[in-house]
Amino acid sequence: MVNTRDYLPDQSVLRTIAQTESIEEDRLLRLIEQGRVVIPHNTIREHPPLAIGEATKVKVNVNVGTSQDLCSPDLEREKAQSALSEGAHTLMDLSTGGDLTAIRRMILSFPVPVGTVPVYEAVRRAGNAVDVDADLLFRVIRDQCKEGVDFLTLHCGVNQEVFSSLCEDPRRMGVVSRGGAFHVAMMAAREEDNPLWTEFDYLCEILSEYGVVASLGDGMRPGCYEDAVREAKTVEYLNLGRLARRSHDLGVPRMIEGPGHMPLEQIGYNVRMIKELTRNAPLYLLGPLVTDIAAGYDHVAGAIGGAIACKYGANFLCMVSPSEHLALPRVHDIAEGTRAAVLAAHVGDLLSGRPDACNRERLMGEARQKLDWEKQFSLALFPKTAREIHGRDPENETCSMCGDLCAVKMVRDLFKSPDVSDSEKY
Amino acid sequence: MVNTRDYLPDQSVLRTIAQTESIEEDRLLRLIEQGRVVIPHNTIREHPPLAIGEATKVKVNVNVGTSQDLCSPDLEREKAQSALSEGAHTLMDLSTGGDLTAIRRMILSFPVPVGTVPVYEAVRRAGNAVDVDADLLFRVIRDQCKEGVDFLTLHCGVNQEVFSSLCEDPRRMGVVSRGGAFHVAMMAAREEDNPLWTEFDYLCEILSEYGVVASLGDGMRPGCYEDAVREAKTVEYLNLGRLARRSHDLGVPRMIEGPGHMPLEQIGYNVRMIKELTRNAPLYLLGPLVTDIAAGYDHVAGAIGGAIACKYGANFLCMVSPSEHLALPRVHDIAEGTRAAVLAAHVGDLLSGRPDACNRERLMGEARQKLDWEKQFSLALFPKTAREIHGRDPENETCSMCGDLCAVKMVRDLFKSPDVSDSEKY
Numbered sequence: 001m002v003n004t005r006d007y008l009p010d011q012s013v014l015r016t017i018a019q020t021e022s023i024e025e026d027r028l029l030r031l032i033e034q035g036r037v038v039i040p041h042n043t044i045r046e047h048p049p050l051a052i053g054e055a056t057k058v059k060v061n062v063n064v065g066t067s068q069d070l071c072s073p074d075l076e077r078e079k080a081q082s083a084l085s086e087g088a089h090t091l092m093d094l095s096t097g098g099d100l101t102a103i104r105r106m107i108l109s110f111p112v113p114v115g116t117v118p119v120y121e122a123v124r125r126a127g128n129a130v131d132v133d134a135d136l137l138f139r140v141i142r143d144q145c146k147e148g149v150d151f152l153t154l155h156c157g158v159n160q161e162v163f164s165s166l167c168e169d170p171r172r173m174g175v176v177s178r179g180g181a182f183h184v185a186m187m188a189a190r191e192e193d194n195p196l197w198t199e200f201d202y203l204c205e206i207l208s209e210y211g212v213v214a215s216l217g218d219g220m221r222p223g224c225y226e227d228a229v230r231e232a233k234t235v236e237y238l239n240l241g242r243l244a245r246r247s248h249d250l251g252v253p254r255m256i257e258g259p260g261h262m263p264l265e266q267i268g269y270n271v272r273m274i275k276e277l278t279r280n281a282p283l284y285l286l287g288p289l290v291t292d293i294a295a296g297y298d299h300v301a302g303a304i305g306g307a308i309a310c311k312y313g314a315n316f317l318c319m320v321s322p323s324e325h326l327a328l329p330r331v332h333d334i335a336e337g338t339r340a341a342v343l344a345a346h347v348g349d350l351l352s353g354r355p356d357a358c359n360r361e362r363l364m365g366e367a368r369q370k371l372d373w374e375k376q377f378s379l380a381l382f383p384k385t386a387r388e389i390h391g392r393d394p395e396n397e398t399c400s401m402c403g404d405l406c407a408v409k410m411v412r413d414l415f416k417s418p419d420v421s422d423s424e425k426y
Numbered sequence: 427m428v429n430t431r432d433y434l435p436d437q438s439v440l441r442t443i444a445q446t447e448s449i450e451e452d453r454l455l456r457l458i459e460q461g462r463v464v465i466p467h468n469t470i471r472e473h474p475p476l477a478i479g480e481a482t483k484v485k486v487n488v489n490v491g492t493s494q495d496l497c498s499p500d501l502e503r504e505k506a507q508s509a510l511s512e513g514a515h516t517l518m519d520l521s522t523g524g525d526l527t528a529i530r531r532m533i534l535s536f537p538v539p540v541g542t543v544p545v546y547e548a549v550r551r552a553g554n555a556v557d558v559d560a561d562l563l564f565r566v567i568r569d570q571c572k573e574g575v576d577f578l579t580l581h582c583g584v585n586q587e588v589f590s591s592l593c594e595d596p597r598r599m600g601v602v603s604r605g606g607a608f609h610v611a612m613m614a615a616r617e618e619d620n621p622l623w624t625e626f627d628y629l630c631e632i633l634s635e636y637g638v639v640a641s642l643g644d645g646m647r648p649g650c651y652e653d654a655v656r657e658a659k660t661v662e663y664l665n666l667g668r669l670a671r672r673s674h675d676l677g678v679p680r681m682i683e684g685p686g687h688m689p690l691e692q693i694g695y696n697v698r699m700i701k702e703l704t705r706n707a708p709l710y711l712l713g714p715l716v717t718d719i720a721a722g723y724d725h726v727a728g729a730i731g732g733a734i735a736c737k738y739g740a741n742f743l744c745m746v747s748p749s750e751h752l753a754l755p756r757v758h759d760i761a762e763g764t765r766a767a768v769l770a771a772h773v774g775d776l777l778s779g780r781p782d783a784c785n786r787e788r789l790m791g792e793a794r795q796k797l798d799w800e801k802q803f804s805l806a807l808f809p810k811t812a813r814e815i816h817g818r819d820p821e822n823e824t825c826s827m828c829g830d831l832c833a834v835k836m837v838r839d840l841f842k843s844p845d846v847s848d849s850e851k852y
Contacts, residue, residue: 069819129836166841172791174837181833188840223834224791225776225784263776264733290733291776292790294769295802296811300729304773307690307716307730325794325802326815343720347730350651350689350717358651364718365598365650368751376721376751385722389752393495407607408649410555411600414614415592 006208007253008032009039013049021056022356031055035244036280038253040090040113040150043211047111050089052255052316053282057354058345060087061115061284062319062338065094066103070328073103079334080110086335086382087342088319089113092153096120104147113150115215119182129185134195138206145210152212153257154203156196157239158183158219165235166220173223176260180219200243204252214247214254215284216240221260225292228262234273241277248279255282255316262288264308271312284316285309289324298324299340306341310348317341317348339382346381369408433637433679434458435465439475447482448782457481461670462706464679466516466539466576469637473537476515478681478742479708483780484771486513487541487710488745488764491520492529496754499529505760506536512761512808513768514745515539518579522546530573539576541641545608555611560621564632571636578638579683580629582622583665584609584645591661592646599649602686606645626669630678640673640680641710642666647686651718654688660699667703674705681708681742684735688714693731697738710742711735715750724750725766732767736774743767743774765808772807795834 009017009032017039018025028051031037037053052059062083064076080091092115093107100121108114122132122140141152158180166174166184175181183194196203207214220236222228240256247254256278259270267288274283288305289298302320310317321329321337329337349357360379367375373390380386435443435458443465444451454477457463463479478485488509490502506517518541519533526547534540548558548566567578584606592600592610601607609620622629633640646662648654666682673680682704685696693714700709714731715724728746736743747755747763755763775783786805793801799816806812 170841172788173795173834174841176833178833178836181836184837184840224794225787226791264737264773265777290773291769291807292787292794293772293805293807295806296808296815297765297769300726300766300769301773303726304730304733304770308734311690323815326812327819339723340726343717343723343726344730346719347690347716347727351691361651361718362598365652368650368718369599379719380721381717381719382722386752389722389749393753407602407604408599410604410607411610414610415596415600 007211007251009049013039013041017049017051017056021051022354023055027055032253034280035248035253036282038213038255038282040115040213041211042145042148042150045108045148045150047113050113052284054280054315056315057357058310058314058348059089059316060319060338060341060345061090061092061316062088062334062341063092063094064107064334065092066097067095067328068097071097073098073106075331076103077106078331079329080107082331082335083319083338084110084112086338088338090115092116092318094120096124100124101147104144104149108148114148115151115153116144116149117153117179117217118144119155119179123182129182130189132182132186133190134199137195138199138202141203142206145206145212150212151215151255152207153179153215153217154196155179155183155217155219156194156200156203156214156243157216157236158187158194159197159239160187160193162220162232162235162239163187165232169231171222171227171230171232173227175219176223177217177219177221179217180221183219197239200246201250204247204250208250208252214252216243216254216256218257218259218286221258221286222262224261225263228259228266233259237274237277240274241279244278244281255284258283258285258309258314259288260286261292262290262305264290264305267305267308268312271309271314275313280313282315283313284318285314286318287320289320295325296322298322299337302337303340303344306344307347307351310344311351314348317345339385342381369412371408433634433677435467435475439465439467443475443477443482447477448780449481453481458679460706461674461679462708464639464681464708466541466639467637468571468574468576471534471574471576473539476539478710480706480741482741483783484736484740484774485515485742486745486764486767486771487516487518487742488514488760488767489518489520490533490760491518492523493521493754494523497523499524499532501757502529503532504757505755506533508757508761509745509764510536510538512764514764516541518542518744520546522550526550527573530570530575534574540574541577541579542570542575543579543605543643544570545581545605549608555608556615558608558612559616560625563621564625564628567629568632571632571638576638577641577681578633579605579641579643580622581605581609581643581645582620582626582629582640582669583642583662584613584620585623585665586613586619588646588658588661588665589613591658595657597648597653597656597658599653601645602649603643603645603647605643606647609645623665626672627676630673630676634676634678640678642669642680642682644683644685644712647684647712648688650687651689654685654692659685663700663703666700670704670707681710684709684711684740685714686712687718688716688731690716690731690734693734694738697735697740701739706739708741709739710744711740712744713746715746721751722748724748725763729766729770732770733773733777736770737777740774743771765811768807795838797834
């Protein structure tokens, strides 16, 4: 039986996070106890603690990983480095090609929380999805926990009810979550329910041994505009709610994964519904992509959806790259996608009125008014990019498009400026 | 006196637009009569008619133009070509360097509505803002109308009341609209009110002679996060409302320009407020930029703001380039910025439930399900970009990140797909 207090962080972790997030320790502890904040941190790993959930900054994850078509550990290392240098907070290793353990070890060498999707490795070991049984799946989960992974995407909510609902209210794209598709294929072939659903308590026991956070996967995330209103997704929400409550009772920290492809006006109620059913568990979103026809610019479609989702309570955004739907991502795709997600996360922080985020905006206004470029770069979300663009025009003292006729310069002596204190930490 | 029926389009224009926009002619005519839709079309020009406003597709404008620091007509031509090939609907020539008439003639050679900001040329002719008087300003306006410009940004609402409000409720960035700054500098130096405000009826007479649309400029658009709640902007909204009603009474079509830098949660009520005060005049927005610290990614910040603004009634989005706040834009900045704005405009069309936009999403879902790449490219907002990214992986039959383990392929035979008719025009 799981000890329901084991998952609580020690005092020093609590203090560090409370300081980083500008939140009182007591409140942080209460949010963790309530399952509204998680700290993905395998007991055998060392990295700065990071909190995900209510009253903390919106975090950004970046997926890396080999496939059998494109398998270069060096490329994955570069992608991970690029993601972290652009502001990502966590990495997920979704590798399916090459020496999975070696690649995972390499990704685990980065000092951030790392996640995986164990069913991918289970399928690799078995050769195909239909030969994956419960034993193999739990063995892979335990192995990855032992290796130090901090959070695992587990599609526990993809059960027979979800399967039926896919048949009764069919979707254009079927299943676009790879993990979801594996479980559906397994259930279809073996005529058994998903072991992660039927043996959820056992799963929780394994996770709690290593202090690993469950990321309850959205196997039914809609794959296109019209699928967003099919019921499979909602059947899974209900399951995820039950599992979130159960794991909380067992003292196993968890977060919830969410859609997917979703029209903008549906994001608010979907996010609220998931939050309600899961008792405000931390919510981790891929996108949502607010249009299907932006291939090449899905990072922008995802940033729009992500910002809006944060308005309603999303806590953790997964980067979508410009190569989404088109090709396997390269380093520059990861950089672009990460920046778009980091931007959306910051907009999320502004929406929840975080004083550090708002103050940084104020300081940027002041730096712009003074045409203080160094200060602007230091406050920018992407200092390197900003500096590069600015640097291409020699002696550029003015703003974009104004050139010689800078509006700010023209009137800045006519009116006094309001006072602002830049001593505040941003 | 202006004839109040002169501005109505002839039957063939009405028919063309009704078809393009999938709207009934009667309804379109009523919206034009009510001042809710405008068709920027100088009587001496020839280009396909384009409608801006309620019940029509959200349109995208791209600003081009020389400055004294960077003056190359060839570069501006390339920028304009790039903008149009990425989906922009109109161009604005904001040139301040070189032979303004020649550059304008070149931009006017593109078969789309073209706008300008006449006060820029007035300042160029006078040498500086404080030497611009009413005669010069009206002369430039008349000259540009004669040359065939379709819509003019005119900062008519920047009057003494606005000036006082800038003094009483000061803003960090003062004035960031260049046109706004010119008028403020003129008022400050000459101790006279803005002639575009005091002689608005005369202005309307000039415009109506050439069938030119007034774009009532937002000289007080906030220039940073904290300025968004200062009163100058709202004082100008009131003025723009009065001017919108007056020009409507005079039979002169007009649209309204809007913010600017604005936190996401403020966009909705600002857009609604402008719409209410101006009797639902077409609304043309720059951004809004939902954060100040995204330099290098302001096109993404603008796409987030633009999509949300469309939700509340914005009709026309001005491209923001990645070089905004940093440098004068180059061709690739224009292409990037245009694509982000076109994406936001499409999200706006989805939000208003336009059947053509929604159907295009549905067809894309179908093409993806069939892994029909040619169909996907033909439906994509940016076919060239999508094709390029897809083309870099040889024999790429699968989706991004899945590589050899494509979820869609894995389960597509397990469930039947819903029926969709692809005979519908998107």
